Amino acid sequence: QSALTQPASVSGSPGQSITISCTGTSNSFVNYNLVSWFQQHPDKAPRLIIYEVTQRPSGVSFRFSGSKSGNTASLTISGLQAEDEADYYCCSYADGSSYVFGAGTRVTVL
Amino acid sequence: EVQLVESGGGLVQPGGSLRLSCVASGFTISNHNMNWVRQAPGKGLEWISSITASGSATYYAASVKGRFTIARDNAKNSLFLHLNSLRVEDTALYYCARENVLMVTCDSWGQGTLVTVSS
Numbered sequence: 001q002s003a004l005t006q007p008a009s010v011s012g013s014p015g016q017s018i019t020i021s022c023t024g025t026s027n028s029f030v031n032y033n034l035v036s037w038f039q040q041h042p043d044k045a046p047r048l049i050i051y052e053v054t055q056r057p058s059g060v061s062f063r064f065s066g067s068k069s070g071n072t073a074s075l076t077i078s079g080l081q082a083e084d085e086a087d088y089y090c091c092s093y094a095d096g097s098s099y100v101f102g103a104g105t106r107v108t109v110l
Numbered sequence: 111e112v113q114l115v116e117s118g119g120g121l122v123q124p125g126g127s128l129r130l131s132c133v134a135s136g137f138t139i140s141n142h143n144m145n146w147v148r149q150a151p152g153k154g155l156e157w158i159s160s161i162t163a164s165g166s167a168t169y170y171a172a173s174v175k176g177r178f179t180i181a182r183d184n185a186k187n188s189l190f191l192h193l194n195s196l197r198v199e200d201t202a203l204y205y206c207a208r209e210n211v212l213m214v215t216c217d218s219w220g221q222g223t224l225v226t227v228s229s
Contacts, residue, residue: 036214036216045205045219048216051213051217052214055213057217089154091216096169098171099145099157099160101154101155101156101157104155
C-alpha cells in the first residue's frame with residue numbers, strides 16, 4: 001500500500017494550537033473520507049481520537065479536530081495541555097480490506 | 111466494558127513459530143471484523159492482518175503473507191494469529207484490534223503481547 005507521510009515531531013506551548021499533517025497518494029486516501037487518527041502515550045495501546053476525517057468518538061475532547069483537503073489530512077489540537085504529549089498516528093482504510101498507518105508524529109508540550 | 115486481552119508472546123528463535131491469542135469481553139466478536147497490528151520497538155504501527163466477522167475472508171500485509179495465519183473462534187470470543195518462519199524483523203508488540211464497520215477503523219485495542227525473535 002502507499003505510505004502516509006507525517007512530520008516526525010511537532011511542538012507547542014500550553015494553550016497553543018498545533019496541527020499535524022498526513023499526506024497520502026492512494027485513491028482510497030484522496031477520494032474517500034476514511035482517515036482516522038490515534039493517540040498513543042508511552043507504553044500504552046493506541047486510542048482512537050478521530051474517525052472518518054472529522055468525527056470524534058464518544059469521550060474524546062472537543063480540543064481534537066480533523067480535516068482533509070485533497071491528499072492531505074490534518075489533526076489539530078487546540079488549547080494544548082501537558083497530557084496531550086504523545087505520539088499521533090494517521091490511518092487510512094486501503095484497498096484489499098487493509099489499513100495503512102503513517103509513521104507517527106511525536107507531540108511535545110514545551 | 112470492551113476488553114481485548116492478548117497472550118502467547120515470547121522469545122523464539124529465527125525460523126520458529128508462535129500462536130498468539132486474543133480473548134474479547136464486553137462484546138461479541140462475531141459482530142466484528144478483527145485485526146492484528148504490530149509495533150516494533152521504538153517504531154510505528156503496522157497493520158498486518160484482518161479477518162471478516164464470519165471468518166470467511168482473511169487479508170494480510172505483504173510482509174507477513176504466506177508466513178502468518180489469522181483465525182477466529184466466535185464461540186470462544188477469541189482471535190488468533192499463527193506466526194511461522196519467524197524473522198528477527200518480526201520482533202514487535204502485537205495488538206489485537208476490533209474493527210468498527212460504521213467508523214471504518216479500529217475502535218478498541220488490547221494492550222499487546224510481545225514477540226521477540228532472536229538467536
